Amino acid sequence: MNVRKVPVAQGVExxxxxxxxxxxNPRAVFGAAVLFLCTLYFASVLAVLPVASRLQGRSELSFGESVAVGIPLFVVLTLVMPVLLAGLIHVMHEAEHGRPTRARDLFAAFGHGRARPLMTLGLVQIVFNLGCVGLVVLLTGPDYWAESMKALQGALSGHVVVPPEPDHPVLLFLVNMLQFVFNYFSAALMLLCVPLIALSNVGIVESLRLGLRASVVNLGANLVASVVFLAAFLVAAVVVTLATAVVGGIAALIHPVLGVAVALGVWAVFAVTVLVVLVAASYYAWRDMFDVPVAPSTDARMQIEA
Incomplete structure (x- = not known):
């Protein structure tokens, strides 16, 4: 199984x-993206509901309470994300080859034993993140993050706060640089390993090996694609913000609730579009980077694993 080196300009393509x-097949692709976000939102609610129910009516949270809410949310989303990404890529793959597919085929990754290695990929991401957080805490001191959270809460409340200083500021700068590198490989591995598992029928260990190699070999193309995506995202976000202000303002003249609904609708369309473009770019990157036979197309109506 080979990894192709692609031109740097391929990131633009x-x-x-x-x-x-x-x-x-816009109905299937964008419908699957909508279902993706709805499922992710539902999983988020389920993750924080046990803790949030005990904090009902609280306007401010302590550092420990914020951690209690954030940890289950992070774990659930990190485990679910690869499975949903695989489903969306599956829908795109079928649509690109002219085969019939539907929005609910987003859950096709649950069939034929694909969910387990995909969730294992999420578990690997959790372990890597814990290692990175542990390193940062080691270098900044145990109280740095707690004080940072308090400072953030104070700033949001309108108070003047003094940001905390880490125990080793110089080392923290190096850690921030390492964090940037980690974020690149973390995102690249997620976006490349998912189609390797879902479409190329590659195991979790082999997908990580191939994904890591492709992330290094095609660093230039990946960075170009990232820069183009971020630049387009920022420009589009500004345009959408202005459009929302105008359209939402006009709708609010009829009724304030209508104005809010229109604004939320515009941002929902924007979120779906961004998701589709990001995942599609990773699909085309996988297709260009890996010289591997694609696993046979499975029936989209595959049964969900018990």
């Missing part, structure tokens, strides 16, 4: 192709 991903 991935983004161009990603913009047109829904041309063959």
């Amino acid at each position: 991935w983004m161009k192709q990603a913009v047109n991903i829904g041309r063959r």
Whole structure:
């Protein structure tokens, strides 16, 4: 199984192709993206509900309470994300090859034993993140993050706060640089390993090996694609913000609730579009980087694992 080295400019081509991903079956692709976000939101609610129910009516949370809410949310989303990404990529793959597919095929990754290695990929991400957090805490001191959270809460409340100083500021700068590198490999591995597992039928260990190698070999193309995506995202976000202010303001003249609903609708469309473009870019990157036979297409109506 080989990893292709692609030209640096290929990152731009991935983004161009990603913009047109829904041309063959927009109903399935964008419908799956909507279902993706709804499922992610539902999983988030389930993750924080046990803790949030005990904090009902509280306007401010302590550092420990924030951690109690954040940890289950992070774990659940990190485990669920690869499975949903695989489902969305599956829908895109079927649509690109002209095969019939539907929005609910988002859950196709649960069939044929794919969910377990995909969730294992999420578990690997959790372990890597814990290692990175442990290193940061080791270098900044045990009280740095607690004081940072208090400072953030104070700033949000309108108070003047003094940011805490870490025990080793110079080392913290190096850690921040390492965090940037970690974020690159973390995102690259997630976006490349998911299609390797879902479409190329590669095991978790082999997918990590291939994904890591492709992340290094095609560093230039990946960075170009990232820069193009972020630049387009920022420009689009500004345009959407202005459009929301205008359209939402006009709708609010009819009724304030209508104005809020229109604004939320515009931002929901924007979120779905961003998700589709990002995942589509990773799909085209996988297709160009890996010289592997694609696993046979499975029936989208596969049964969900027990």
